[in-house]
Amino acid sequence: MSVGRRPQEAIRPGRGMAKKHSPKFLQIVEQARTRIPECSAIELKAMLEDGSPLVVIDVRERHEFEAGHLEGSVHIGKGVLERDIEKHELSDNARLVLYCGGGFRSAIAAASLKDMGYSNAFSLWGGWRAIVAEGLAPQLES
Numbered sequence: 001m002s003v004g005r006r007p008q009e010a011i012r013p014g015r016g017m018a019k020k021h022s023p024k025f026l027q028i029v030e031q032a033r034t035r036i037p038e039c040s041a042i043e044l045k046a047m048l049e050d051g052s053p054l055v056v057i058d059v060r061e062r063h064e065f066e067a068g069h070l071e072g073s074v075h076i077g078k079g080v081l082e083r084d085i086e087k088h089e090l091s092d093n094a095r096l097v098l099y100c101g102g103g104f105r106s107a108i109a110a111a112s113l114k115d116m117g118y119s120n121a122f123s124l125w126g127g128w129r130a131i132v133a134e135g136l137a138p139q140l141e142s
Contacts, residue, residue: 019102021104025104026104028108029104029107029108031111032107032108032110032111032123033107033123035111035114036107036110036111036114036121036122036123037110037121037122037123038103038107038122038123038124038125039097039122039123039124039125040124040125040126040130041124041126041130041131041133041134041136042134044056044097044124044131044134044136045134045136047095047097048136052095053094053095054095054096054097055074055088055090055094055095055096055097056070056072056073056074056096056097056098056099057073057074057075057076057081057096057097057098057099057109058070058073058074058075058076058098058099058100058128059076059077059078059081059098059099059100059105059106059109060075060077060078060099060100060101060105060128061077062075062077064101064128065077068128068132068137069128069137070099070128070131070136070137071137073099074088076088078100078105078106078108078109081109081112081113082112082113082116085113085116085118090118092117092118092119093118093119093120094118094120095120095122096110096113096118096120096121096122097121097122097123097124098110098113098121098122098123098124099123099124099127099128099131100127100128101127101128101129102126102127102128102129102130103123103124103125103126103127103130104127105127106123106124106127107123109123110122110123
């Protein structure tokens with residue numbers, strides 16, 4: 001397994017993205033992605049099964065989390081992550097995987113945790129959509 005590699009190349013606006021994001025947002029996402037390790041949904045599945053401690057953090061908005069989330073994940077919205085992360089009493093080297101809808105917000109969040117001293121915070125490239133596509137979450141009713 002090659003956890004820590006960049007699963008995707010640079011972000012290409014307008015190609016394969018579910019949403020249209022602003023250029024400045026994409027710029028800070030790309031900057032964050034150069035500083036943090038990322039994993040794919042397949043690698044997340046392996047991490048969940050390898051027996052080593054793992055904390056999965058959903059950084060989406062509360063309504064997104066309530067609409068569906070990875071079983072066992074902890075919700076800490078991106079807007080309060082830096083304020084609330086220490087309430088969970090995680091060691092600085094705890095293995096963390098952060099996810100959002102597609103991997104952009106979680107990359108920024110993982111970079112922020114790195115700045116706070118968390119040395120093993122991954123961002124899940126593809127986010128919730130990749131979790132669902134990989135079959136890691138139950139199918140949700142429409």
